[in-house]
Amino acid sequence: MKYIDPVSTQSWKNLKLHFNEIKNVHLKDFFKTDTSRFNNFSFFFKNKMLIDFSKNRITRCTINYLLQLAREMNLEEEIQSMFSGKKINYTENRSVLHVLLRNRNKKTILVNGENIVSKVNYVLEKMKNFSxxxxxxxxxxxxxxxxxxxxxxxxxxxxxxxxxVIEALSPYKNHLNIHFVSNIDGTHINQVLKKINSKTTLFLVASKTFTTEETMINAYTARNWFLEKTGNIQFVKKHFIALSMNFLEVKKFGIIKDYYFEFWDWVGGRYSLWSSIGLSIILSIGFKNFVDLLSGANDMDQHFLNSDLEDNIPVILALISIWYNNFFKFETEAIFAYDQNLNKLATYLQQLNMESNGKSVSRNGIKVNWETGPIIWGEAGTNGQHAFYQLMHQGTKIIPSDFIAAVNTHDKLYDHHKRLFSHFLAQTKSLAFGKSIEELKENFLNEKMETKEIEKIVPFRIFEGNRPSNSFLFEKITPYNLGLLLSVYEHKVFTQGIIFNIFSFDQWGVELGKKAANNIFSILKENKAFNAISYDSSTRNLINAYYSWIK
Known part of the structure; x- marks a missing residue:
């Protein structure tokens, strides 16, 4: 692993000069000068997925400079390092091998001198039988x-x-009701406990260390509730399952080995749905569909591993994102899934991207002077059009966006889907090309508006366009196709981390607030006026306000 600052490379210098040449060019002009632009800037993957990136403010020269950057940053070597099990999670001294979890044909891969493939297959078979x-x-x-x-x-x-995933693949769902409890707010678990029956419910406790504060507090609350209902601690063994790497803590909780599903420290939390953490997915959609999900992800893994950089889907998408974030200074990226079942996709991708690349220290241990991970946000379908698209079309901020849709729906209802799909196409077109003064005036004249009235209203109706987007198109949202899509984003984030020269697989920022919360919790338990000068006046007074109102 070579620690190179991207801004020190020749390609970064070339990109700066190139940016000054094309920064004011409109997408309309790119399309006018290149009649084959769609063919030149799109990918078809195995007749399963189409990615159109032609509506980006790039030329072939832009892509070439970005590819030069990827090569100068040793991206190809770093990809090989991850897939071969090298300890690229440097600060935690771990391999990063979530890709192994979906490669069911792999025979051997060594971690600390041990072939871990047999362990992966054993747990997968155990999940199959149990589910x-x-x-x-x-x-x-x-x-x-x-x-x-x-x-x-x-x-x-x-x-x-x-x-x-369970929501995205709800058309494949069986009869089991799946509930999720994550927030430490007691309201979250209380809402779920009100809906279930202790006699017919299984609890999956999902924590790598089995010490995660929020998870274990909720797990013990669920166990206490269960014991109140049953009055017999022996019944815990029949209703609680552990998804963890820490069997000692699992055993203390009262969970038996048959109901313990292992995963490993080389699986990062945000990449863990492919591991035993995915047991809830299997219980919801069945093992065959879970295998299809793995297969889709694995096919994209192999594409990422074996394709030349210029033909590599995650690499090209990552480079375009870096282009916007660091040269245009566009700070956010939006995910718009025109499929209600993908309602939680943007939230999932927030964690994937922002927890991975939300770093400001390079692998050299010094503060970076370039932009790292962008802000990720989004919404499903046409809901966003009636909320924040106004800013996207006419605001002062430009937000590169991914639009995701399927040609066929699982829910055929009148012409709903055709209308939804027309919005998907219309938004990327409108963001890219906008509406000029001349077009507006012509429209108003056709509507027989008076010239005076036209002059008054035109400034408020101009759409500059030149807003970039990618379009992801599927025949249908299936387990396989969802696996493809998620793997694309995983490897996009990995690629960006390499080029940013940061460590993408740790998350020390998550821990800071947790430790501070533990200290404050010990203060709140005392239930008395708090005047410690070691705390700032704001925190002290907020604590005392808590004491004055607590009942």
């Missing part, structure tokens, strides 16, 4: 009743990923 017994009704609750509900207790990647 089939629950779904079929063979596994029953403590009274002999069939299981009807699954509660997944976890936070971060132990919740966001499975929750997003």
């Amino acid at each position: 089939e017994k629950v779904i079929s009704g063979e596994i029953k609750g403590y009274t002999g009743k069939t299981i009807t509900d699954i509660v997944n207790i976890g936070i971060g990647g132990s919740s966001l990923g499975p929750n997003m």
Whole structure:
């Protein structure tokens, strides 16, 4: 692993000069001068996915300079390092091998001298057998009743990923009701406990260390509730399952080995839906569909690993993002899924990107002077059009966006989907090309408006356009296609991390607030006036306001 600052490379200098040449060129002009622009700036992947990146403020020269940057940053070598199991998570001294979890054909990969492939396959087979017994009704609750509900207790990647996938693939869902509890706010778990029956519910406790504060507080609350209902601690063994790497803590909780599903420290939390953390997914959509999800992701993994950089989908998307963030200074990226089942995708991708690349210290251990991870946000379907698209079309900020849609829907209802798809196409077109003064005046004249009235209204109706976007198009949202899509974004984030010269696989910023919260919790338990000068006046007075109102 070479620690190179991207701004010191020749390609970065070339990009700065190139940016000054094209920064004011309009997308309209790019399309006028290149009649084959769509063909030149799009990817078809195995007739399963189409990615159109032609509506970006780039030329072939831009791409070439960006590819030169990727090569100067040793991207190809770094990709090989991840897939071969090298410890690229430097600050935690770990390999990064979530890609192994979906490669069912791999025979050998060594971590610390041990072939871990057999372990992965063992856990996957165990998940298959367990899920089939629950779904079929063979596994029953403590009274002999069939299981009807699954509660997944976890936070971060132990919740966001499975929750997003289960909703995205809801057309494939079976009879089991899946619930998620993540927030430490007691309201969250209380809302779920009100809906379920202790006799017919299984609890999945998802925590790598089995010490995560939010998860374990919710897990013990669920266990206490369960014991109040049953009055017998022995029944815990029938209803609680652990998804973890820490069997000692799992055993202390009262969970038996048969109900323990292992995963490993080389699986990052935000990449863990492919591991035993995905048990809730299997219980919801069945093992075959989960395997299809893995297969889609693995096919994109192999494409990322083996394709030349110029033909590499995640690499090109990552480079375009870097172009906007560092040269145009566009700070955010939006994800717009024109499919209601993908409602949680933007939230999932927030964690994937912002927890990975939200860093300001380079691999050299010094403060960076370039932009790293962008702000990720988004919304599903036409909802956003009636909320924030006004800013996107006419505001002062430009927001590069990904638009995601499927040609066919799982829910055929009158012409709903055709109308939805027309909005998908219309928005990328309108953002890119806008509406000029001349076009507006011609429209108003056709409507027989008076010249005076036209002059008055035109300034408020101008759409400058030149807003970039990518379009992701699928035949249908299936488990395989969802796997493809998620793997694209994972490798896009990885590529950006390499080029930013940062460590993408740790998240020390997550820990700071947790430690501070533990200290403050010990103060709040004392329930008395707090005047410690070691705390700032704001925090002291907020604590005392808490004391004055607590009942």
